[in-house]
Amino acid sequence: MRRVVITGAGTVNALAHDLPGTCAALAAGRSGIGVLEFRDADRLSIRIGAQIRGWTWGQALTPQEQSLYDPFTRYALAAAAEALAMAGEGAGEGAGVLIGSSAGGIHTWEDNYRTVFAEGKNRVPPLTVPRLMMNAAASHIGMRHGLTGPTFAVSSACSSSNHAIGQAFRLIRDGHAPAMLAGGAEAMLCFSGIKAWEGLRVLSPDGCRPFSASRNGMVMGEGAAVFVLEEETRARARGARIIAEIAGFGMTADAGDIVVPSVGGAAAAMRAALAEAGLAPEEIGYINAHGTGTRVNDRNEVAAIHRVFGHAANGLMVSSTKAAHGHAIGATGALELIACLMALDQGVIAPTLGLDRTDPDCDLDHVPNEARRAQPGAALSNSFAFGGLNAVLALRAAQ
Amino acid sequence: MALSEIGRSVIAILAAQALVDPAGMRESDRLEEFGLDSLGLVEAIFAIEERFDIQVPFNPNEPDQAGPGDLDVSTVGGIIRGIEALIAAKAP
Numbered sequence: 001m002r003r004v005v006i007t008g009a010g011t012v013n014a015l016a017h018d019l020p021g022t023c024a025a026l027a028a029g030r031s032g033i034g035v036l037e038f039r040d041a042d043r044l045s046i047r048i049g050a051q052i053r054g055w056t057w058g059q060a061l062t063p064q065e066q067s068l069y070d071p072f073t074r075y076a077l078a079a080a081a082e083a084l085a086m087a088g089e090g091a092g093e094g095a096g097v098l099i100g101s102s103a104g105g106i107h108t109w110e111d112n113y114r115t116v117f118a119e120g121k122n123r124v125p126p127l128t129v130p131r132l133m134m135n136a137a138a139s140h141i142g143m144r145h146g147l148t149g150p151t152f153a154v155s156s157a158c159s160s161s162n163h164a165i166g167q168a169f170r171l172i173r174d175g176h177a178p179a180m181l182a183g184g185a186e187a188m189l190c191f192s193g194i195k196a197w198e199g200l201r202v203l204s205p206d207g208c209r210p211f212s213a214s215r216n217g218m219v220m221g222e223g224a225a226v227f228v229l230e231e232e233t234r235a236r237a238r239g240a241r242i243i244a245e246i247a248g249f250g251m252t253a254d255a256g257d258i259v260v261p262s263v264g265g266a267a268a269a270m271r272a273a274l275a276e277a278g279l280a281p282e283e284i285g286y287i288n289a290h291g292t293g294t295r296v297n298d299r300n301e302v303a304a305i306h307r308v309f310g311h312a313a314n315g316l317m318v319s320s321t322k323a324a325h326g327h328a329i330g331a332t333g334a335l336e337l338i339a340c341l342m343a344l345d346q347g348v349i350a351p352t353l354g355l356d357r358t359d360p361d362c363d364l365d366h367v368p369n370e371a372r373r374a375q376p377g378a379a380l381s382n383s384f385a386f387g388g389l390n391a392v393l394a395l396r397a398a399q
Numbered sequence: 400m401a402l403s404e405i406g407r408s409v410i411a412i413l414a415a416q417a418l419v420d421p422a423g424m425r426e427s428d429r430l431e432e433f434g435l436d437s438l439g440l441v442e443a444i445f446a447i448e449e450r451f452d453i454q455v456p457f458n459p460n461e462p463d464q465a466g467p468g469d470l471d472v473s474t475v476g477g478i479i480r481g482i483e484a485l486i487a488a489k490a491p
Contacts, residue, residue: 045454199441199445200441201441201457201458201459201460202459202460204460205458215460216458216460217458217460257438258438259438260436260437260438294460295460
């Protein structure tokens, strides 16, 4: 059986514009959440989010690239370039690209709807379609780096990234590609993106506090994280540094409620990931939780962890990093994989920020507010999406 | 007590969302008796906001810790009282 390892990682998000900065922010317990600043933000009732600021990457683009790249594509391109550089010479050879996103080029939809509906114009830019399409990010990464392997977009709301990374893991393990660039990209922090979420009334007006009794909703974020996944023997032959191993992947569907996650579906996905990885519950030291900060997600996720881990739940650290980088929807699983890599590779557990009041329903070790030194040998990363789609990655520390 | 115009409208909206006959809905009834879950309630409140052009303070994430200004969604009558108050506050 082929083994699949991670040899490169890159990111742009509200915490930092690269991987080292993001790890430093997670370790320091910094939050990227602040007041949203974009056109018509004053017409929103939710005014906070984890927004990328001061990012100058786009200024170096040619005019044609400017017109081709929606913000979600730009985030993905920058993250992919950093990941490939880290993975080193030859990493992209034969690779494909899987990028998860929930909304794709929503900025482009919004801008052009403004043009035709609000401003009454009858023409939109000629590259509108290739700019907004869901696969734009994956295709542009491939075009920039000459990656000709299996390439497509994956969309499953908040599980998009984990589905993309899990699928890439299987493509390599099953021999369809020697390496994959996989991750997620999301750029929903614009008027129409927040307005739509506002309507669902799941956003907090005042902050993200996962697992806290005071939690009252999620706070949105944006950005991208992309990883180089590679077949282990090839990575070793190249002399690449192995950050961690992707050992298993579990995915299930609740087939129940369109928005309320089920305990059973989440538990089944975690069990499937452990089984594929050949890991016993006692071997998992850290779980990066989906931990959105809504009443129902956090309560159900903790119940699902208890169901899967039994007594082993006592030895677990379970943090949500969403109060740091925000809930980046289709990119969130990829951003959270960074926290898992930090735990396995650097021995630093990212904390749950905003945990100001204990909730008896959330009674695990949630690593409140301050990072911790620990050396887990294996970790899980949970994503549970609207639509009842659960995707869990199982990781092992590099041998 | 006879229902106000506002009360009748609110009941019509809640009943339409719950797919029940509005004639069978009483102010003392609790919403879960009609199978109205939090998503159904979010949709009903949206319809009420549109109908009366008001903003209804309601966060389904905080059922146990509704603030003094938040809508009481425990009963049909609680919603009607809250909406009447919001409309009265809006009137010039």
